[in-house]
Amino acid sequence: MNLFKLTRRGRYVPILAAATILLITVPLGAQTAEFQPGSPELIRPEELAKVLKSSAAKPIVFNVGPRLIYVQAHIRGAEFIGPTAKPEGLEKLRARAASLPRDSFLVIYCGCCPWEHCPNIRPAYKELKQMGFTRVKVLYIGTSFGTDWVDKGYPAAKGE
């Protein structure tokens, strides 16, 4: 069967169109699904708070959100990177992580906006994975850093 000839006759155009749509939408859907609550890339606030309070090895925590929120409150011990939705934020993350062993336990968080709208966590996660880090977790903050971390009394600090 010569598909090209059939397509020229118009009989297989709808099939080709459907295949094209599938090829585009399936990867997009997969990308969205990886950050749904319960997915393995995520760590919940109560889990991280427990780890930070325990005597276990602590993760390196990167804040990839806006400075104006970080200076008001951030996870105690977190390092400020800045918004990774911007190229300069991603560059800073790359530079900071470059010298770290690729099996380091890393946690990234933002909490600037409701979870599904956060512009920073996805680029940061993607960047760290591309660099070869194998133990990267994203802190799941559903509403905001204030609501889901500070108001719950988890360890926080203020200032630069």
Added chain:
Amino acid sequence: MTRATAAVILLVGLAGAIFFATRRQAAHKEAADPPAPAINLTDLSGQPINPANNEGKVVLVNFWAAWCTPCRDEIPQFVALEEKYRAQGFQIVGISMDDPEGTLREFSREYKVNYPLVMGNQGIAEKFGGVLGLPTTFLIGRDRRIHAKQVGATDFPKLVQQISELLQAGR
């Protein structure tokens, strides 16, 4: 004591109890609603604004950012609220967090923002008790107290109801 006298005493007692319970509830509510912070702001056009000195208006303070998608998406609804309730003594103040001034001016033009926009900073956010997520919206009554706070995507039906109540109650 006649039955009528007993009934009167009972009614007076009941009315007194209701009166004091209502007053206590109102006092408790007032204590729960903190005063709006006294803070001098300047909007993009150079006009001074003080949400706590509101000339008897109901003031909505919206902390937002142009880079924050849900914040941006809500702006047309705030523009509509300002338009609808302005004549009744309602005023919105938008406080932008982490936006360059040029971006803010451009955004204001593009979205036809009809209320004052202010460049935010840490001090302003902390005067409001901290703004640790966007959008965050405060509703200040005519009595200069903060009557409502919403963090995250704004619940507009609820907000409209609160605005209407504050405008009608004179608070």
